[in-house]
Amino acid sequence: MSARGPALTERGRTLEERGPGPVRVTLSVNGVEHALEIEPRVSLLDALREHLHLTGAKKGCDQGTCGACTVWVDGARVLACLTLAMTCEGREVTTIEGLAEGGELHDMQRAFIAEDAFQCGYCTPGQIMSAVALLKEGHAADDDGIKEGMSGNICRCAAYPHIRAAIRAVRDQA
């Protein structure tokens, strides 16, 4: 620090506020590797949306309360807004863009359409990523389990009965 105060960066922040600067990270997303140069504080959600332009995962609250940003890391659902991108190096990230296979929608995507399980659709990518994970976790045997397992995914349009119907439909197909 000089006698006139701390040195400022180009955006008027102190070096301490700016942090240690960009780091190189390779993220594998939907089976494709991407080399990124990002600041360590960048969330997985911002890396996906702002750097890789995968905008399926939505930013609802950016503080872990709405579930709109739900993606999978190594097959387990996570809140991308609370996950640092750099901690995902060497792991497989799956987003809603990676759910369809060979141009065919996933059963859960089809069920959401058939059951009319959305209105504005903003929460829908997160709901679908959570719903598929919930079935894999084996906690969707009854409506109480579905409600509990989906409680981290908020729907401002209150499409909950239809979302549960879609989950039941896929569960009962299996």
Ligand code: FES
């Ligand atoms: S944006 Fe991540 S939980 Fe709301």
Ligand code: FES
């Ligand atoms: S469909 Fe609008 S927030 Fe869920």
